[in-house]
Amino acid sequence: MNDYLKDLNDRQKEAVEHIEGPSLIIAGAGSGKTSVLTTRIAYLIDHGIDPFNILALTFTNKAAAEMRSRIEMMVGKDARNLWMGTFHSMFARILRIECDRIGYTKDFTIYDTDDSKNVIKSIVNEEQMDIKVYKPSYIYSKISLLKNNFITAGKYLADDSYISEDIEMGKPRFGDIYLKYTQRCFKNSAMDFDDLLLKTHELLENNPDILNKYQQKFKFVLIDEFQDTNILQYLIVKYLAAAHRNLSVVGDDSQSIYSFRGANIKNILEFEKDYSDLKIFKLEQNYRSTKTIVSASDEVIKNNKYRLEKKLWTANDEGNKIKLIKANSESDESDKIAQCILKEKRENGYKYEDFVVLYRTNAQSRAFEEAFTKNNIPYRIVGSISFYQRKEIKDILAYFKFVINPLDEEALKRIVNYPARGIGDNTMQKLIVWAREFNMTVWDVMCKIGEFDLGSRHIIAINDFAMMIKSFIIMATEKNAYETAHHIAKTTGILSILYEDRTIEGLSRYDNVKNLLSAIGEFVNSDRDDKSIGTFLQGVSLLTDADTSDTSGDKVTLMTVHSAKGLEFPVVCIVGLEENLFPSGMSIDTREEVEEERRLFYVALTRARIKIYVSYAVSRYKWGSINGCEPSRFLEEIDPKFIDYSYIQPFKQPVEERTTLKQTLNIIPKKSKISYQPASDFRPDEDLLNLQTGMEVEHNRFGIGKVLQVEGTRDNMKATIFFKEIGQKLILIKYAKMRIIN
């Protein structure tokens, strides 16, 4: 026993062995935070604490799964009984148990952002409001903000100052939409992400017996990545831990990068105020990175005013300087990075999986995909569109969701006429009107469609649909998830529709659905009691990109800095370090915003173990024209003595005095803007829709090229074309400034 403690340093050991009372572990980047957390849990279990009494909250499911397996290695199977997972999934679990107290059914649906926006859209349309004034994305983010600040629809409508503000902004009915949105979600027996937190808070606040039950249950509460919790999450945890006061949080204020989602850096900065007997542990030894990386990143983060004082140090080697790359354009940048990766691999024996490319926005991945493909570098992208966001997957999941929860009108809308079965928009509109009129659900109306005045053709279609769904509902209760899912995919005809679509996109859609089915197969074959489709769905809605990405194979990883949190790599390439990109042009207005961007840069730097490449381009395509860029202010914050300038052509040494980077590099002046004028006879031509493999085309930017492959449908038709000058390029046809020459 306690064998695992020997790997820890004294400070880490103290943090692990402090059992009773509140504690705050401030863990600098690379200081072994995860080992402290896992060891602490193992230590608790070793000291006779029942895993059932431990609640451990993490940021991603993946982090939770990883920690669980590490703990299992230390203490054995007991680890399975831990309550460990993300805030959202743990609270969803509590809400499902206590659903009757808040008037929900156990099988409530969880709406992702898209689902929520669709609900808002249908409300706006049904109420005959102008969708351009009430944009779903705007409404959604405002509602989310309000919910995270405890301003319910009721409170909102009762406050005249909100109302008059809305009128001023020309959106007088916002409050209305807010109320209708919450009502609609409730009626659909659905919760959005914020509801999972808000309803948990409500539940505990209004039901002392339930609060007491969970306070007694969770004798020990631990939180990972505490700097990224928002006020709502913090208050819930404070409630839960109030009885035993064994609340232990781990975090690093310097890595707080989610304020846009309501994360509040004050939680960690002011944690002390809430707990006078708080014990603070600082982990300041970095085990991950070289001396250069630790000092250089420290140098950068020191520019922030709002932070807890820390003295990070490491016993590791001095290491290499940070290599700075200056590129002419985004494609030049990705080319140069690709070359560097190949060179490092060749000369220093790295593997592809040792590299990560970190960028500020998902859109930046494209140039790298092209460059890596051209250079035969295998890569994996984390993020962008996750598997479960794809249309075909959402379509089929909507069937499952509806079968589990027939109150979910959004799911019904999605499936009712897919595949086409003669229940079009008009029919659906009528059903909705009747449903509202007689205070029924749309599904109720469909089940009793004979009592309504509708053409016989439609009645037959609706009856068939209702019969089919009813048979699915019965099947879902009797058979396991795989049998049900496969039956649904086959009976509805989705499988054969996708199978018959032989376009490239169709093939991948078919593959995706197949993959979904085999994922469900794995779920059924795994060792668990409840193998129903409902249980499968509960896990799916809260999966994140980081959870679903496969880690197999020797590949370079591409991702945003945000998704890199908690990870480490031997070689890190941080790209696109330009003003208005990193830092983002949208968050440089206030000091707080800039500081968060700086923390983001700090997170990027501290992911590296051995080497860092940093790059920026002097010009970049942005919605149709080339814009001049200036290097990021953060580059200038790194002391030149940590920077290797030899990658910049022409070669220039930094002057003795610390000059600004702009002077050193002599970059092109601010605000230069080279717009590009399309030639008039290059306008997209209908003929382009008849583009065939083998044809020759002339593109007004890339010159003459040969079509290698055509794929996709109208709005999304793309061609892979080989241009002599620049090589292979994927081009969207509908708006391409291009003509066929023979």
Place this chain on the structure above:
DNA sequence: GATTGGGTCGTTTTT
């Protein structure tokens, strides 16, 4: 119900 021609609008990060 599918196709097509014509528009608009977003451009940060995600549980």
Place this chain on the structure above:
DNA sequence: CGACCCAATC
């Protein structure tokens, strides 16, 4: 630029 929406048309 490129994704997405809508209304008119077949």
